[in-house]
Each structure stands twice: as structure tokens, then as C-alpha cells.
Amino acid sequence: MQRGDRLIPRARALVGASVATTLAACTGGPEFPQTTFHPVTDYGEALNRVFANTFWWTMLILTLVCVLVLVTILRFRERPDTPHPKQIHGNTKLELMWTIAPALIVVLMGIPTVQTIFATQRRPAEDALTIEVIGHQWWWEFRYPELNVITANQFYVPVGREVHLRMHSADVIHSFWIPRLGGKRDVNPLPRTAEGERQRYNHILFTATEPGLYSGQCAEFCGDSHGIMAVTAVAVEPAEFDAWVASMQVTPPAPPAAADTAAGQAPAQAQTARPLAPDTVGPPLIGSPQQLQQALAGMQPSGDGGTARLVLEGQRLFTSRACIACHAVAGTTAQGRVGPDLTRFGARPTVGAGALPNTQENVERWIRNPQAVKAGAKMPGARVGGGGMPPTNLTDSEVRAIAAYLLSLR
């Protein structure tokens, strides 16, 4: 048996193994929610077309080069009793070919690439839905300026309508990336200059084509907890989107009667409540039989009986303690803007922007000691401060009630 005859089965085995491992990367089921191969927006599709075009050209070149190298190796290898092959140097025709062909391929890759850059950087449509995306260490804020809605870490978009993400950062550079919506984009701080604030927004335009829940994460190293800066987009049919908007615009409660407050004035936080669209009347956040039913269904039974009572106690604590200095819940007097908006917090999949699944136990853990869950988190814990703030000094039963209240906000 000659050496060359043994080489061929080995080469076959090697090629087989390479193909098998390569194909293993091509699955894209629910176990890989952050795949780039199954885009659900026009933007993602456009990027994939450019990617596919470049990919197949390079595959063609790779195949051609590999075949030529293999043929040369096999055909001109040294064997006993064979004369040296004819030695040649220089071939004008060949050299012209391998200069012109690659130049042509570069043009064929370049034209669709430039076209896609201009298409995806176009001006937003007149009726596009603008969402302001603000990166924070380490969570995402979403503001819908036309709809008077603010949310955090999970945002909704309507299917079939152009969405315009206008993005910037409140601190360092982050990068917004939900792979199934399309490419990632840096989120930069707005630098202050002598003339004031320069408008250094980055933009993404897309129209979602398929309802679903699409997850992503920060894609630019941004400090201690960069790895815990997850984001979810929920694409829904327009009617469902309108319902979500209405549920996020809960009318704030009437200011307390003069007799209720010491100085005969409404509390400061009620005065700073953000204005709400005049014609939207959402369901009350808590207190309706339906809300309490949901609260009961979504929580583990509490030791002291009566989850509803726990929820109401939680609301009382939340709106009277340190929480409202930083957090807002639409429809309540909590209107802090330093931390994430917690309106409908219970409907979010995670607590701490992907730090933990959103369960009673985990929310308690978070409120007790956020830094133990997420290094560098600015929120103060019950016993340990954070972000230069003193500890909240909440007791374990108070923490439990606040967690129950937050989870009831669905």
C-alpha cells in the first residue's frame, strides 16, 4: 500500500469531521435565543443578506483555493520513478485572471454593503414610533416620548410599524444588541461642550415582522457588572401594544386632601409626578379584585396569611420609604428617576436586568443586598449602602412585603 492511498481515507475522515462540527453550529432553536441567523426585522434581514453575500463569495474562494492546493499536492507529489514536472514561471493570462477576478468580487461585495449602509441609516418614517434608549450602569431605560411611557430592561414594540431607537448613555459607553432584531450599536454618553449638550445620538431603525420575546445584552465592556445587563424586546400585535401602553399610563391617584398632610400641602413627590396623557385611564395598579387575584396567583403563600394584605403593606412601605427617591411606579406617588422605572415590574422575566429570575425569593434577595447579587449595583441594601447612599434599614418582613407588592405589579 502506498502512502498516498492511506492519505485519502484520512483526508475524507477529516473533512467529514469538519463538516459535522460546522453544521452543529447551524441549529437555531429556542435553546439559542440570541442567534443572528433568524432575524425578525427588516433591518436584521438586510444585514443577513449582506452577510450571506460576503459569506458565499468567500466560500467560493476558499473552495477554489483548497481544491487547487489539493490537486497540486496529489498530482505533483514526489513518487519513485517519475520525472520532475515541467518547471514554469510566469503566466500572463493566469496573473490577469487572479487580479481581475478578486477585484470584481470586491465590487460585488462592496455595492450591496454600501447600499445596505445607506438603507439602514435612512431617516425614520413620519409615523415611526420613537423610543429613547438610555444605557445605565447596568440596566436599560426606555422612554416613549410620544406615549408618555417609561420602562426598564424590557420594552414593547408593535409588529409592522417602524421603530426608531434613539440611543445614548447616562454614564459610560454601552452597546445595545438584541441579535434577532439586527445589529448592535454603541450607546454613547452625550458629551457636554462649552456650547451645551451636543446631540450625539445613535440610531437603529427596524420594523418587527414576527411577534415574540427577543433577548439581548450589553455588548461593550462597561464595568463590574457588564455581564449582567440584559434586555428583552417584546414584539406584539398593534392592538396588544396599545393595551400595554394604556396599562403603563396609569393615572396617578388624586393628591391627598389638605387635612392629610402636616403643612396642608401635597407631598413633594406628588408635585413632581410626570404629566400623563389626559385621555388615558388605565386600571388601578393594585386594589382591584383582578389585581389582587393576579397577585395571589403569582406568589407563594406568605407565612402570616393573606398575600393581599402583604401586597397592600408593601405598597404602603414602597411609597413611604427610601424606594421612591429613585424608583417610579406609574399611578402612584413613587416618581423617582434615578433607578429603573418599576411600572408592571411583576411582568418582567428577571430582576436586576438579568441578574436573577423574577421570583418572590429573588426580589427579596435583591432588596436585602443588591451588591451581593450584582457587583457595583448602585441600589442600597437593607444593611449595606450602595452608590454613596445609606442602607435602607428595612426589616426582613418589610422586604418581603415590598417584594410581594412589586411582583403584584403585572
Ligand code: CUA
Ligand atoms: Cu453596559 Cu456592558
